[in-house]
Amino acid sequence: MDMKTSPIATLNDAGLLKTQALIGGEWIAGAAHFDVNDPATGLKLAEVPNLGTPETLDAIAAADKAWPAWRAKTAKERHAVMMKWFSLIVANADDLARILTAEQGKPLAEARGEVVYGASFIEWFAEEAKRVYGETIPTTDNGKRYIILKQPVGVCAAITPWNFPIAMITRKVAPALAAGCPVVIKPAEQTPLSALALAELAQRAGMPAGVLNVVTADGANSVLVGKALCESDAVRHLSFTGSTEVGRILMRQCAPTIKKLSLELGGNAPFIVFDDADIDSAVEGAMISKYRNAGQTCVCANRFYVQEGVYETFIARLTEKARGIKVGNGFEPGINQGPMIDGNAVAKVEAHISDALAKGARVVVGGARIDDRFFTPTVLADVSSEMLCTKEETFGPLAPVMKFRTEAEAVALANATEFGLASYFYTRDVGRIFRVGEALEYGMVGINTGLISTAEVPFGGFKQSGLGREGSHQGIEDYLEVKYLCLGDIGK
């Protein structure tokens, strides 16, 4: 692959490479800009506007202005616009995948999978728009009737991470639009091009001006944009996906205006393999759960607990599979794992490995960086609970494996964290499936599978992994207010 030319210089539709922000239906050039770079090569891909407080307030005002007409549309009319958007995303999946791989790094096939996954949230909530039902409640006073309505909450803000540049946006924007809410999106500074391409397709789908806005900003200005979104009383809901640390900051900033909050935060997923598990299935699940997106997903298995009877076998088979992962530029054929998002991400994996080795772990395979951008798929054995890799989210291709003896020990080890997003376990014992499934303190439990995410289910976590659920029929509730009408004088 020619490393000197931009991988997105040759899109089928060059109009999808947008390098301006979208506010009130207008593309905004902005006075200042920041670079978007390819994490695999460091090559500059584009410049986008580095916006701040004034433009954020403009976007909020544009959304507020657009809200009455958007909420006045029937659910079926909103459905139609959303389904047109869905169709355009699917039709342009190849270009969207190229843009995604260029700015985030994941292999092209994985990027295309994310485009389809992201689009599925728009399709799902376009349908859910038509099922926002109210209710009547049997009266306790014959002179009165009790009627319950559900109404859109208002202007929504979405702040999203770099690891899924399309799906983390559509998982928030789709339920908001379906509910009748306009949105202001602040995408991650590393991956704004995917957000802008989505916005271009929304425009083509007939999304009215101001209903969907994208404010781009670099790391420093993201703080200002976030503050403006949190402090605005016109913004009635803030949805954030990212680190727990930033989630705390945003939650604190939203307190003065009592906003509805949806928080999808950090994880520390345990992956438990019992003696009676199908080991080949467990290894298959471990591979997808651990090494997808180079281990940079919030639901990645972060620590492996393997019962003593199958410990050596599991490690041997996982190691063999991990050795087979081809690391490189996501645009190259046959590559299974792309670059880390940046040098800090590489350094964090290294730090977790160094800490583990210093405390008695051993490297079975991998353990080394490949220049400043890539990291070899790694398996550690003889891991113990004092090691950082069992306490912190590594967010990289590192599989630390620890031995356990009893079911109770495995559950206690798995639950010993402030996080509670995803968890996984493998067993063929139906009683154990219920005992362990019910005992794990996690919002999501993969049982005999390492791939659990889909638009139809409630995605979210317990404890400090967040608030609320995205996807499923529950996912639209955060964007709705429940209103109670009490009708009197019925007997007159």
Ligand SMILES: NC(=O)c1ccc[n+]([C@@H]2O[C@H](COP(=O)([O-])OP(=O)(O)OC[C@H]3O[C@@H](n4cnc5c(N)ncnc54)[C@H](O)[C@@H]3O)[C@@H](O)[C@H]2O)c1
């Ligand atoms: N639960 C989930 O669904 C989910 C999904 C993806 C990522 N994550 C988590 O996100 C983390 C990695 O992603 P990341 O590095 O992009 O997270 P991050 O928290 O650093 O950034 C996320 C977003 O927040 C913005 N941001 C950062 N500081 C801000 C501030 N002070 N005010 C306003 N905005 C601010 C960033 O610009 C970015 O758009 C991991 O912890 C991962 O587990 C969780």
Ligand SMILES: O=C[C@H](O)CS(=O)(=O)O
């Ligand atoms: O990392 C964040 C995503 O939510 C992962 S998934 O693709 O939705 O499982």
